[in-house]
Amino acid sequence: MAEFKNATALVVDVRRNGGGDDQVGKLIASRFADKKRLYMTTQERSGPKHDNFDPKKHFFVEPKGPMQFTKTVILLTNRLSVSAAENFTLAMRILPHVTVIGDFTSGCFADKYTFRLPNGWYASYSMNLFLDQNGMCWEGIGVPPDLKVSCDYDEAVPERDPVLETAISLIRSGKLSAQDESENIRPTESLAFLLEKEIASDGIEKATARFNDRNVNDPEGIYYLDYYEMSTLARKWFTAGKFEQGKAVLALSTRIFPEMTSTYSLLGMACMQQKNKTETLRALEKAITLQEKKYSPQSRQFSEYLADALIKEYLSGGIGALDRQYMALKTKYPMLVTERLLNMLGYSLLRFKLTELAIEIFKLNVKQFPQSSNAYDSLGEAYMNAGDKERAIENYQKSLKLDPNNPGGVANLKKLRGEK
Numbered sequence: 001m002a003e004f005k006n007a008t009a010l011v012v013d014v015r016r017n018g019g020g021d022d023q024v025g026k027l028i029a030s031r032f033a034d035k036k037r038l039y040m041t042t043q044e045r046s047g048p049k050h051d052n053f054d055p056k057k058h059f060f061v062e063p064k065g066p067m068q069f070t071k072t073v074i075l076l077t078n079r080l081s082v083s084a085a086e087n088f089t090l091a092m093r094i095l096p097h098v099t100v101i102g103d104f105t106s107g108c109f110a111d112k113y114t115f116r117l118p119n120g121w122y123a124s125y126s127m128n129l130f131l132d133q134n135g136m137c138w139e140g141i142g143v144p145p146d147l148k149v150s151c152d153y154d155e156a157v158p159e160r161d162p163v164l165e166t167a168i169s170l171i172r173s174g175k176l177s178a179q180d181e182s183e184n185i186r187p188t189e190s191l192a193f194l195l196e197k198e199i200a201s202d203g204i205e206k207a208t209a210r211f212n213d214r215n216v217n218d219p220e221g222i223y224y225l226d227y228y229e230m231s232t233l234a235r236k237w238f239t240a241g242k243f244e245q246g247k248a249v250l251a252l253s254t255r256i257f258p259e260m261t262s263t264y265s266l267l268g269m270a271c272m273q274q275k276n277k278t279e280t281l282r283a284l285e286k287a288i289t290l291q292e293k294k295y296s297p298q299s300r301q302f303s304e305y306l307a308d309a310l311i312k313e314y315l316s317g318g319i320g321a322l323d324r325q326y327m328a329l330k331t332k333y334p335m336l337v338t339e340r341l342l343n344m345l346g347y348s349l350l351r352f353k354l355t356e357l358a359i360e361i362f363k364l365n366v367k368q369f370p371q372s373s374n375a376y377d378s379l380g381e382a383y384m385n386a387g388d389k390e391r392a393i394e395n396y397q398k399s400l401k402l403d404p405n406n407p408g409g410v411a412n413l414k415k416l417r418g419e420k
Contacts, residue, residue, distance in 0.1 A: 001031050001067045009072035009171040011164065012092070015102060019083030022059075029091035030064035032073055032098065037061055038186040038224075039094040040087060043129045046301060047294045053129055055227040055257055060188065061091040072176050073098045074167040077145060082106040089143045090132050096178040099170070102149055102163045104142030113300045116335050127300060133186055189222050191215060192229035195249065196236075204248045211252060227257050231266060238270045238352070246270055261290040261301070265308055269352045277315060284312045297333055306337060307345045311357070319360060326364060339369045343378055355386045366395075373403035384412065392416055 004010055039061050043053035075092050077085075077100055086105040092098045110126035117123055131137050138144075147170075149163045170176055191211055198207035214223050230253045237246035247270065253263045264287035271280040291305035306329055313325035330337040342365040349358035362379035369375050380395035396413040400406055414420070 001065070001069060004069060005067060007069075007071070009074065009176075010069055011074045011076065011167050011171075013076040013164070014081045014085040014088060015076050015078040015163070016080040017082065017085035018080070019085050019108075022084045022087050025084050025088030026059065026061065026091060027064065029061045029088060029095075031067070032069055032092065032095055033061045033063045034068065034070045034095065034097075035062065036188045037094050038133045038188065039091045040133065041131050041135075043131075044300075045127045045129070046299070048296060052294070054260065056131075057228050058187075058224055058226045059087075059091075061094065070097055072171060074171065074176075075100045076102045076163055076167060077105050077143065078103040078151070078163070079106055079142065082108050086138070086143055087130070093143065093146075094133055099147065099176055100143070100145040101147045101167050101170075102145050102151070104144055104148075105138075107138055107140045107142035109139050113298075115298060118335065187222055187224035189224070190229055191223050191225045192233050192249075194223075195230075195252075196233050199245055199248070204245060208248060208252065215256070225256065227253065227260060230257075231262065234266060234270075238266075238273065243270060243274055259290060259294065261287045261294065261304060264290065265304055268308070268311070269348075269354070272311075272315075272354055272357070273352055281312065281315060284308050284315075288312065297336060302336065303341055303344070306333070306341060307348070310345065310361070314357065314360065322360065322364065326368075330368075339365055339372055339375060342368070343374065346378055346382065350382060350385060355382060358382045359386065371402060373399045373406060373409075375399075376402065377406060377409050380409070380412065384416065389416055 037060060038058060040059040041056040042059070043056050046052055046054045073092070073095070075089065075098055077089055081089065082105070086107075086109055089100065089105055093100050109130035110128040112124040113127040114122055114124040126139075129137065130139060132143075147166070149166050151161070151163050191214055194214070195207055195211045198210060215225060230249055234246045234249040234253070237243075237249065247267070250263055250267050250270075253260065254267075257263065264283045268280050268283035268287060271277075271283055287308050288305060291301070291308065295302045295305060309329065310322060310325055314322040317324075326337070342361055346358045346361040346365065349355075349361060359379070359382045362375065362382050365372070365375045366379055376395045376399035380392045380399060383389075383392035383395060393413065393416050396409050396416070399409045400413065403409075
């Protein structure tokens with residue numbers, strides 16, 4: 001950006017770009033943004049009916065980094081601009097100084113949920129609804145260009161590029177003008193971020209009252225409420241040991257998003273931190289009831305049900321109950337109750353500093369998958385977090401015996417032994 005800061009215009013080319021990480025595209029787009037703008041919302045499929053979706057997740061492009069290029073920009077797209085390249089196109093086209101030239105993008109936005117069939121085959125389906133800032137879904141259609149310029153993908157004369165030539169011609173003409181934004185008013189103020197700020201400055205009661213008022217009374221349409229931001233905020237408070245603040249955020253979430261099962265799962269984790277068994281079981285029972293109602297075994301969120309069911313049984317009946325529940329779930333859902341499920345659950349517990357339970361989950365994983373280097377590696381890490389140096393070393397040694405090419409295991413073992 002520093003190199004091009006004095007350029008008259010820039011051409012950004014995402015033709016034949018197969019996609020990748022949406023956050024990378026968002027980061028690049030932020031270097032062209034002049035102010036914060038909503039460019040996309042996504043929703044994840046979360047139930048048996050066609051219109052069963054979780055709340056919207058909001059995506060904004062806004063200035064980031066030390067320098068932005070806000071002069072004329074032309075973005076080149078075609079039918080081979082796919083996935084993250086298309087989300088990048090949505091972020092760029094909302095900027096008034098950007099003109100999109102070329103062809104429609106691929107129309108392949110949604111993430112996929114992949115699962116294994118009993119015969120060993122893998123199947124996948126689209127699990128998200130991607131909408132632009134106006135609520136338009138371009139899935140299967142592709143993002144349209146501002147100016148369509150056809151070009152054969154297998155151009156017979158490779159030194160010719162009609163799309164790029166058109167872009168250069170438009171720049172030299174000096175006739176490109178910024179888009180009219182008079183009707184392009186979208187929400188940009190996060191109620192979750194305001195809540196965080198005001199809880200810290202004014203206390204829970206006043207901040208909650210203002211949150212409720214803004215959520216109901218917003219005549220100018222400047223506020224938006226994102227469940228995922230609320231969830232992130234609650235986790236942040238809990239991680240900082242501020243239980244009452246986190247619980248206040250979850251209380252608002254359960255009222256506004258009563259069908260979001262992960263709220264109750266998160267509350268259960270937080271109550272475990274406080275060693276409040278009664279409230280933990282109450283939250284997990286609520287989560288499990290909703291999960292059984294909403295999610296089929298083919299849905300991505302079904303793993304939440306499996307994880308919460310295991311935790312609940314452990315809290316209710318100890319190690320024996322955990323083992324029995326695991327075998328019951330494994331028998332009923334053999335393709336879903338996997339090493340990966342237990343490993344993810346264990347690390348989730350570690351993040352909440354529930355190390356004792358995490359160790360039991362990792363021990364169960366080792367018991368069920370004794371030839372897995374990763375299972376021993378995870379158990380070693382949990383023991384290391386617990387300060388049990390001897391058991392940590394023992395499990396890292398077992399991990400490296402199964403897989404000597406485990407750099408993380410080698411590094412942690414040296415650290416535990418005090419070696420350089």
